[in-house]
Amino acid sequence: MNVTRGFTGRPRVADPGLPPGQYDAGDDWPVLSAEVTPDLAPADWTFRVDGLVRAPRTWNWDEAHALPESVYEGDIHCVTSWSKFGMRFGGVSLDAFLDAVRPEPSATHVVAYSHTGYTTNLPLSDLTGGRAWIAWDHDGRPLPAEHGGPARLLVPHLYFWKSAKWIAGLRLLDHDEPGFWEQNGYHARGNPWEEQRYSGD
């Protein structure tokens, strides 16, 4: 251990909800995106799932909202070291979309892509089983554009760059294909509990 002379850190209580190397951002919800925030109206938003699926499909806003509502209540963790506790997002479980398109057995990975061109890769198993959502509400209000509104992917058990803002679609693949930050040195999976920040971690 490389102790920094004179550094004690802020008084803290050990919080079992905080992954290693993270701090509680409190009321702050920092915005981290590399591109211009798009002006995307709900009427112009679409969400497509294709690739290795039997029935590729595109949903528009109303069609997506007709699926059963599902809420995530819990924490989120950003690779830049902040975490936020007790978030509440409303939307639809990704299972509902995936059930509709019927993934091929050969599908193992997903590239999620946004309406801005941002991409991020995920194992398909991280998106199923009630662990991922398409989210459009935060605390009962429409998700603000700078946080990915009208709708973003939400995969709260991974670092938040995986939860692509302005989500436009998922493409199912039989192999892993690095996305935007992953091509820029970030980890392929991004599990906060294992501190998978950068490729090689």
Next chain:
Amino acid sequence: MTETSAAPAPPAAPPSGTFTPATRFAVPGRIPVPDEAASAWQTVTLTEIRRETPWASTFRFRAPAWAGHLPGQHLMLRLTAADGYTAQRHYSIASAPDDEGHIELTLDHVDGGEVSGWFHTTAEPGDEIEVRGPLSGFFAWPGDRPALLIGAGSGIVPLMSMVRHHRARGLDVPLRLVVSARGPEELIYARELGAETTRVFTRSAPRGTPVGRLGAAHLAPLLAGPPAGGWEAYVCGSNGFAEHASRLLVAAGQPVDRIRIERFG
């Protein structure tokens, strides 16, 4: 998909279940980052502290294992307490790449800040800390394309690395810097800024200089006469500033896929 259209468009429907995601902005990043550098912590030694403004100082480190960086990149820094607690934060690299074996960071003293607080109240030459990087090739500028740099507050830090690189190498590719500060006393690197820089003061300004926030009028002359091939725009600062400045750029005709944004949170 055209490279330059300004409005987000839904991806085109695929012919037969296959689809290549549209890449509206420059994906992938311009510079591949070596993975080894990004994942390994290295110890660097503080050699010098220079005050820039009453609220910001530059910290110079001897970094013998530093693999080099491109202007605009940042690193991750870690402080460790005696009980094993660590605090990690991102900081942009202020120095130009040619400053071999050394790197410089410029930190704002954030009120109640855990890491910047330690740097501003406790750090002394000789102290050792850990860093890893450089990180993210997306905001990097290798000095190849005309660069329009827009920053506020400590958002000038990665942009200054670009300006210093431009000068150190005697590059003739066009480069302009627009920088916003509350007042002249808060303008970081004030003495180093030259003819390439447009200064915007939001609260107080020297006599004869207008006070007010960055507006379309500041950018109009730069965007009305872009260099051949157009500008690559780099925007850096708080999220509020990044939103404001990037919207001004889009409104002035700068293509969205040629605006790179670094948000300090």
